[in-house]
Amino acid sequence: MGESIARGNLYAEAGADGLFLPGLQQSDHIRAIVNDVSLPLNLMVWPELADA
Numbered sequence: 001m002g003e004s005i006a007r008g009n010l011y012a013e014a015g016a017d018g019l020f021l022p023g024l025q026q027s028d029h030i031r032a033i034v035n036d037v038s039l040p041l042n043l044m045v046w047p048e049l050a051d052a
Contacts, residue, residue: 001032008037018042025049 008019019039024030027050033041043049 001029004033005036008033008039012037012039027051 004021004024011019016039018041019033019037020042021033022044024033024041024043025046025048030041030043030050
């Protein structure tokens with residue numbers, strides 16, 4: 001999680017429009033990224049993807 005947040009913030013500083021983390025599935029991890037990175041988060045839909 002720490003590495004994803006750090007990279008997401010670096011991408012934001014470099015001018016990225018969004019962050020894509022295709023393997024992210026756990027709701028607490030999703031919340032952490034959304035709370036700590038200013039970019040819109042894109043996820044890949046998996047059967048195990050959390051509802052909220």
